[in-house]
Amino acid sequence: MRRYVALLLAQFRVSAAAAMAYRANFVLEGLLSLVWIGLALLPLLVLFEQRESVNGWDASASLVVIGYFTSLRALLEGVVNPSLNDLIARIRTGELDYVLLKPVDAQIAVSASHYAPWKVVDLLGGIAIIVWALVRRGEMPTAGQLALGVMLFGAGAIAMYSLWIACAALSFRLVRLDNLMFLLSAVFDTARWPVHVFPGLWRVLFTFVVPIALITTFPAMGLLGTLTPLGALGTVGGSLVMLVLSRLAWRAAIRGYTSASS
Amino acid sequence: MTSAPSRALRALPTLLRVGVAETVAYRAEFLVWILTSTQPLIMMGLWTAVARERPFEGYSSAMFVAYYLASLVVRQLTANWVAWQLMDEIRRGTLSMRLLRPVHPVFAYMAGHVAAIPFRAAVALPVAVVLLICSGGSTLTGSGLQVALLLPSLAFAWLISFGLMFAAGGLAFFMTDTSAVMNLYYGLFALFSGYLLPLDMLPGPLETLAAWLPFRFMLSVPVELMTRTLDGVRLAELLGGQLAWAVIATGLALGVWRAGLRRFEAVGT
Numbered sequence: 001m002r003r004y005v006a007l008l009l010a011q012f013r014v015s016a017a018a019a020m021a022y023r024a025n026f027v028l029e030g031l032l033s034l035v036w037i038g039l040a041l042l043p044l045l046v047l048f049e050q051r052e053s054v055n056g057w058d059a060s061a062s063l064v065v066i067g068y069f070t071s072l073r074a075l076l077e078g079v080v081n082p083s084l085n086d087l088i089a090r091i092r093t094g095e096l097d098y099v100l101l102k103p104v105d106a107q108i109a110v111s112a113s114h115y116a117p118w119k120v121v122d123l124l125g126g127i128a129i130i131v132w133a134l135v136r137r138g139e140m141p142t143a144g145q146l147a148l149g150v151m152l153f154g155a156g157a158i159a160m161y162s163l164w165i166a167c168a169a170l171s172f173r174l175v176r177l178d179n180l181m182f183l184l185s186a187v188f189d190t191a192r193w194p195v196h197v198f199p200g201l202w203r204v205l206f207t208f209v210v211p212i213a214l215i216t217t218f219p220a221m222g223l224l225g226t227l228t229p230l231g232a233l234g235t236v237g238g239s240l241v242m243l244v245l246s247r248l249a250w251r252a253a254i255r256g257y258t259s260a261s262s
Numbered sequence: 263m264t265s266a267p268s269r270a271l272r273a274l275p276t277l278l279r280v281g282v283a284e285t286v287a288y289r290a291e292f293l294v295w296i297l298t299s300t301q302p303l304i305m306m307g308l309w310t311a312v313a314r315e316r317p318f319e320g321y322s323s324a325m326f327v328a329y330y331l332a333s334l335v336v337r338q339l340t341a342n343w344v345a346w347q348l349m350d351e352i353r354r355g356t357l358s359m360r361l362l363r364p365v366h367p368v369f370a371y372m373a374g375h376v377a378a379i380p381f382r383a384a385v386a387l388p389v390a391v392v393l394l395i396c397s398g399g400s401t402l403t404g405s406g407l408q409v410a411l412l413l414p415s416l417a418f419a420w421l422i423s424f425g426l427m428f429a430a431g432g433l434a435f436f437m438t439d440t441s442a443v444m445n446l447y448y449g450l451f452a453l454f455s456g457y458l459l460p461l462d463m464l465p466g467p468l469e470t471l472a473a474w475l476p477f478r479f480m481l482s483v484p485v486e487l488m489t490r491t492l493d494g495v496r497l498a499e500l501l502g503g504q505l506a507w508a509v510i511a512t513g514l515a516l517g518v519w520r521a522g523l524r525r526f527e528a529v530g531t
Contacts, residue, residue, distance in 0.1 A: 029442060039453055046463055047312065050319060054312055085441075179291050179346075183298045190304050202307040 007104060008112050015082075015115035029118040037070055037125045040192065057194045063133030065220040068153065069192040071126030072215060075157055076188070078119030079112055080164050084181060086114045087168060096257070107250050111165065130223070141223055149223025152235050156215040159239035160188070162246035163210075169246070169253035191216040214238050273365045274373060281377025292378070296385050299337045305458060306330035319463050325489070328401035329460055331393040332488045336481055337457070338386040340420045342375045345431030345444060352434040357526065368519055372424060379420075401489060408487045411501060415484045418504035423480045425511025432515070435522025450475070456482035476507045 019026055044066060048059035057065075087110050090096040100106050134140060141149065164184065171180050187210055190198075195206050195213035207213040218235040221227035227235075285292050309326040312318050321329070348371070351357040360367040394402070403409065430447050434440050452458045453468075455477035461469055472478050483500045486492065492500070 032442070032446070036449060039449065042453065042464075042468075043459055046459065046465070047318075051312065179294050183294050186298050186301055189301070193308060197311060198304075198307045199311045202304065 003104065004108055007109065011113055012115055016117050019115075019117045026118050029116075030121040033118065033121040033125065037122065037129070040070065041066060041129075044192075055196045057197060060133045060137035061220070061224055061226075062194055063136065064130055064224060065194045065216050066192050067126045067128075067130030067133060068156065068216040068220045069126070070129060071123050071153070072156055072160055072191070073188070074119045074122035074126060076160060076164070078116045078123070080161060081181065082114035082116050083110060083112055084164060084168050086110075091172070100254070100257075106254060107165065107247070111161070141225060145223055145225045148227070148232060149219060152219035152222040152232065155236050155239040156219045159211060159214045159242050162239070162242035166242075166246040166249045169249040172253040172257060188212060188215075194220070211238060211242070270365050270369050277365070277370055277373035278377045281374040284374065285378045285381055292381065295341075295343055296338065296382065299341050300334065302330040302334040302337065302457065309459070321460065321463075324396075325401050327396055328393060328489050329485060331389055331396070332485045333457060333481055335386045335390050335393070336416065336419065336484045338382045338389070339379065339416055340423050340480060340484075342378075342420075342424055342427055344371055344375060344424060345427040345447075347371070348428060348431030349434040349440055352431075352522075352526065368428065368515060371428065375424065403488060403491055405491060408492065408497070411497065412484060412487050415487055415501060415504060418501070418508045419480045419484055421508040422476055422504070422511045425508070425513075425515040426476060428515035429511070429518045432518035432522050435518070435525050451477050451480070454478060455480055456485060476511065479504045479507045
């Protein structure tokens with residue numbers, strides 16, 4: 001266990017050093033992030049300028065979902081995506097062999113091999129949106145709701161990570177990874193909306209097939225105190241099931257891996 | 263010695279055949295690209311649900327359906343992934359293969375993507391039929407002129423999209439990490455092309471900004487041709503804007519290409 005913590009820390013140090021070497025880029029990316037957060041709020045503002053609420057979601061509650069979405073996307077673009085991009089390069093060059101030879105679990109070594117540290121700005125931005133939304137709502141969560149909200153944030157992050165790792169595993173044999181990740185990112189973008197604003201068929205799709213409801217809507221409901229105990233259990237259970245499935249997919253992919261090196 | 267244009271023209275059938283073969287060979291990848299541009303369906307779900315009880319900013323449910331299905335059709339026909347292709351080939355050095363051929367590479371890339379259009383049309387056509395049936399024509403334009411202008415408008419949209427994507431991909435000549443540029447491009451596109459929401463729903467200043475950016479000419483204009491009734495002046499404005507941006511985008515692509523080639527060192531083997 002301690003070995004893995006040391007490994008992740010070392011990998012983070014290297015990435016942070018690399019990012020700090022390009023300070024201008026670092027600042028630019030941080031500033032751009034702020035602009036993006038603003039633009040991402042736009043459709044929501046357009047919607048709630050005209051309507052009080054849509055299917056039970058008012059502006060403040062929807063803002064909480066956007067806050068969760070922004071924070072999770074920060075994790076996605078700050079850790080998961082850079083690492084998997086790194087994985088593509090390694091599969092292509094055959095360098096993945098060296099990772100597989102190391103005395104650590106390859107999935108863990110690969111999952112956090114690269115970071116984009118400036119995404120911290122997004123993470124903080126997401127949290128700021130949540131706080132703003134709660135103030136706007138005029139009703140602070142109780143300690144229990146806060147704990148549930150934080151815990152389900154973790155569950156959402158696990159669900160998101162599983163989706164991406166499964167996709168990476170699939171791409172070992174099917175298609176090129178960047179392509180598939182691009183599709184996943186496009187779908188993930190809908191996680192900015194509470195799943196209930198979508199009509200029936202879409203809602204089923206986003207809850208069970210591509211479970212983005214698990215990733216943002218339910219955790220946000222946990223924080224808002226509108227999630228049933230069964231819903232909370234389903235979110236945690238669902239994300240764990242996804243983690244196990246993605247682990248199996250990864251193992252199958254590694255078994256089928258034949259090095260690309262000469 | 264034949265001139266460059268006639269040489270390119272003679273090579274065209276072969277280039278198209280290669281393009282078709284590539285699309286068929288990488289069909290899984292192609293399918294993923296098609297699925298990527300189905301986002302209008304998601305937005306359609308959202309806004310029709312919102313507008314079910316009463317119209318939203320003048321849009322009824324049926325109008326939202328028409329708008330997003332039309333934009334799905336336009337996006338299928340005009341989107342391309344040349345930026346990713348170009349970046350990949352620059353980074354890996356495989357671009358040098360293209361440089362050896364006696365056809366201008368920009369033209370060769372273009373032909374490759376033109377060859378994919380029939381496959382994309384095969385996806386777009388059923389959607390268009392559904393659109394016709396759903397709306398019963400009531401939310402679509404009845405003007406023959408607009409229908410006639412749709413084809414040139416789509417061609418312009420394709421050219422603008424190709425030119426900008428090519429220029430964006432060509433930035434890989436100058437910088438090692440272009441993902442930030444692509445994120446910026448897609449973000450601006452989603453917002454200012456009418457892909458996420460109809461442009462007249464944007465707040466005032468942003469709507470004005472959208473009128474001057476190239477993105478609306480890539481998507482919103484053909485969609486408007488299909489779903490609105492526009493007067494002559496407006497039509498001339500929109501098509502004129504498309505023509506201007508098509509010229510600028512093509513110039514940009516050629517400019518980036520020419521400047522980039524000087525720096526290209528064919529990394530890799």
